[in-house]
Amino acid sequence: MSHEYRPTDDLSAAERSELIASMRPEDAERIPELHEVDVPEELKAEIEAAMGRYPELRSASIPALWAVQRRYGWCSPDGIRQAAAVMGLSPAYLQSVASFYDLFRLRPLGEHRVLVCTNISCWMNGADELLDALCDASGADHEAAHHGGANAPDGNVFVSGFECLGACDIAPMASIDDRYYGPLEIGEAEAIIAALRADSEPVPEKALHHRGLAGGSGAGDDPRVPELDRG
């Protein structure tokens, strides 16, 4: 049997299914049909819009998984099947992509997410103790929070140590519901968790966007630097 070689992105969903089946018939996972998955209209539209932004549809895999996660709170098997049906890819393929990246959640997590950076600069500024204090405040398991993350018993808050988040200037810091806050103090842990449980913004005054340049506003008057035009 000889196949003319064509990039799989050029194939239709049906052709791709057939190709997979011809290679590994015993393992082949069918690409689900749209009518089998009951994908919500908005999710479908969002994924199709992402597919339209790239020259090759597979590039929309990560945007599609983001869309699934926004909709369901995690990359649920049903959500992945829905995205797979829209994109004409196998669910296993999308699952393999989702499992590579740290921000995709492969299990349901607390509605509010507190990611504490525990890399070098934050560690030197007390990040481990901050993470422990947040565990104490939320009831999340310390050991699990230090190794991949833990849900608080009430299921509302997820607490996790995390690799460098790119905010060593506000160490120790945390990404709370996708926004950066720091430098955080151990004594603020209780208030942070309480605010999240009340669905309000914790420590708003510590939000990164309030922070100006470290060197202040007046630093630097090199004569080689031209004045900015002021209209």
Added chain:
Amino acid sequence: MAETRILFRELDDPALRTIDGYRRRGGYRSLERAFRELEPDFLLGQLEESELRGRGGAGFSMGKKGSFLPRGDMDKYLCCNADESEPGTFKDRELMQKNPHLLIEGIAIAALAVDATRAFIFIRGEYAEQADIVEQAVDEAYEAGFLGENILGSGFGVELVVHRGAGAYICGEETALLDSLEGKRGNPRLKPPFPAIQGLYGGPTLINNVETLMNVPLVVEHGAGWFKSFGTEESTGTKVVSVSGCVQRPGNYEIELGMPSREIIFDLAGGPPEGRGVKAWFPGGSSAPVLTADDLDVPYSFEALAGAGSMLGSGAIIVADDAVSIPELALRTARFYHHESCGKCTPCREGTNWTVKMLERVVAGEATPMDLDIITSVQENIIGNCLCVLGDAMAMPVGSMVKKFRSEFEEQLRGVASSSSGSGANGAAGTAEGTATSSLAQAGAP
């Protein structure tokens, strides 16, 4: 000595974040000139002449890299690497948050120079706030006609898409970035072919860091000669340096390349807390071999830091003061690379794993002097043996710490805690808990 603010000019003015505010400051003037008057060859020539070197880590000449792209009708691409994930580095975050249009202007001009009609900003997923800001700026630029088809009637168009990553350090490696952008797991590719020849979707691709691209409009506006009036012979221009760790004023500082490192760490960032001294510092992110207090007078430039046995890397200085335990610092460093190794190459996947296990034994006081030699030998066997440099990025700093602070590691072996007070010792309780149950020696060392 003070900062030299070119990229940081008026950066804290919130008006700069809107297209109107940016244009009032002379923004998009370089783009207008480039698209109306200048030839791609002239632009590339200016970039080459400016000797602008990549600000992401490798420090390769931007103009030269651009000139490697073949000419012809094939689809060409430009990728802005905004996957800033090198520990200690947070410069692109502040630049994108506060001056997104400068980046867009740089991308459009660079795309014109290399004839790339599609461009992508690959921004790390954790930077959700910055991605929102950049996306809004991209919308504004489209509306103003600075992106899209036939920009300013030039006949040349650039489509720009903001692509959010999903949390993987490896995607900052340029070929892993391309795979991730193609919707795959972010594994690095074999090189050659280099991305300039065969990159995204198999087409010629220019990949540059955020800060590098932000310098492009300035080179076009003021000329290569002006740009070269800053810096040293081999390191032209300014550099945004992220200073963090044990310093009193952590943050981003824009300096003229060649400034003594001591002035950055002490005069700008305030040095270590009162009563403490510098013990070790990474000059270019956690992937750079550490330097010591003896190296503080090394000029902050590509060539001087290479001469001192380290590298400028991403421009991130991480300072560890004399209260920090170096074996624990080594363990914390190694753990990061172990977690982020994509697993494709054996020396990296296994080497990072075993290095963590051995360092855990060292920190727990359960290692033997032979373990230090094995750690050193494992690092030597990683370097140069993988598709990408993630493994090297652990091997270089860890190897340098064992070499330069050997006596402290030996003290640790004898069960003598090097320092039990102060911030750096905080990790002790957390680091001992994952102690490995098997040793490399038992498993048959490489």
